[in-house]
Amino acid sequence: MPIISDKGRKMPESPIRKLVPYAEDAKKRGINVFHLNIGQPDIKTPQVALDAVKNNTLEILEYSRSEGSEEYRTKLAKYYAGRDINVDPKEIIITTGGSEALMFSMGSITDTDDEIIIPEPFYANYNGFATASGVKVVPVVSKIDNNFALPPIEDFEKLITPKTKAILICNPGNPTGYMYSKEEIKKLASIVRKHDLFLIADEVYREFAYDGAEHYSILQEEGLENNAIVIDSVSKRYSMCGARIGCLITRNKEVINTALKFAQARLSPPSFALIASEAALETPQSYFDEVIEEYVERRDLLISELHKIEGVTVAKPQGAFYCIAKLPVKNTDEFAQWLLEEFELNGETVMVAPAAGFYSTPGIGYDQVRIAYVLKKENLVKAVTILKEALKKYNA
Structure with a gap:
């Protein structure tokens, strides 16, 4: 049988996208998934x-x-x-x-x-x-x-x-x-x-x-x-x-x-x-002013809500629309998959990006996730509430 290249075997999976099949399965079961895993803004294109x-x-x-x-x-x-x-x-x-x-x-x-x-x-x-x-x-x-x-x-x-x-x-x-x-x-x-x-x-x-x-x-x-x-x-x-x-x-x-x-x-x-x-390129500056104001509000709300969860550490972003949060779990790959396969709160769950894939040093980042605050503020609050309850159940 022909074999694939060594380069192909070493090619890493995307921590942002590798859990997509689990998210799609959750949606087929009627679960609403809040996507905190990917930097896809919900801001309208000019x-x-x-x-x-x-x-x-x-x-x-x-x-x-x-x-x-x-x-x-x-x-x-x-x-x-x-x-x-x-x-x-x-x-x-x-x-x-x-x-x-x-x-x-x-x-x-x-x-x-x-x-x-x-x-x-x-x-x-x-x-x-x-x-x-x-x-x-x-x-x-x-x-x-x-x-x-x-x-x-x-x-x-x-x-x-x-x-x-x-x-x-x-x-x-x-x-x-x-x-x-x-x-x-x-x-x-x-x-x-x-x-x-x-x-x-x-x-x-x-x-x-x-x-x-x-x-x-x-x-x-x-x-x-x-x-x-x-x-x-x-x-x-x-x-x-x-x-x-x-x-x-x-x-x-x-x-x-x-x-x-x-x-x-x-x-x-x-x-x-x-x-x-x-x-x-003809987009007026007012577009960016409004977008930045919105992201600052989302960032501040997200950080504030995450700080309310026992055992969570989060760094405050100065730009972009992501943050890294350290969670009280040993392996966020397993936790992120569990969120999609086994957990829901009132018919809803969240999708996060396990952070180990954002490192190349072995063994680092397994207790961290990347969160993209590209959702409306009310949905961010819901998502963090779900995360809080999920951590309680996961660590029980």
Whole structure:
């Protein structure tokens, strides 16, 4: 019998999606499932983006350019300029979601068995992208006890080897909601310059910064022209996850030229989604102001309710729309599955993402879950109430 690849066997399951069959079975039994597991906003997509697709007059759905249309990249560069990030349209490659931008980045700067240092916990799919690229993830552990603050710079330098090619951060962070300060970005910039590494920043949650915090992009840092690679996406910013449009941005011409070859190999990003994404750039600031206000209220409510549950520890997010909560259970994979298979409260249950999959260090995160506060406030209260009662029964 033919066998699958070693790479395929090592490819990790998504902690966000692997429990979907159990959730679907629960729904078939008539159980209402509150989805706290996935970052799918319930915020309405800007009407201007929907109308652009609905009212277009295309007669042939042609290939787009591999790097995305010049019109869109020009408008995108203008969007960044409005946020004190000055880039040329030629320094942007449009991708099929931020995921493809990450794959293009790893493909462009790493070879098999090269290493990328990543503060953990981190976006779970980084493990998958690294496996697909034959790259080794070298973790720097941040801890819930200090709100997942950036580990000391010395911790990074101890891990740098001849195989190290980059440091990868998510800012604001998924799954922690941690926001890197300007000072922390400068420290990371100093390291990559000193050791001649790339600094990759996943900045898809840039707009979601709370409590007066301001997002500082690595592209705003002088002297990183050859080191900085930014990953971005329309998915969260405009609540357009299904559009699958992202981008890779770098001033390093060699990286751009190399990533473009990967882009040409997959032909082009999806045309209708490009139309929607270009139109979304016309979204007024008032849209973001309202969205941020809503997420701050949801965050504060969620944290307050979680603090009422005995034995639960939760870090307060400074951005994005996730938090990591430590639960009084030994294995949240088993607990999350039990929630869907065996527990309900008045015909309802919750779905969470077990956090072990957001780490690469073995044995860490098994008592933690990631919660996405993308539900309306009344549903968040219901979901936490269900979680509280579930923990009582599970630990009885």
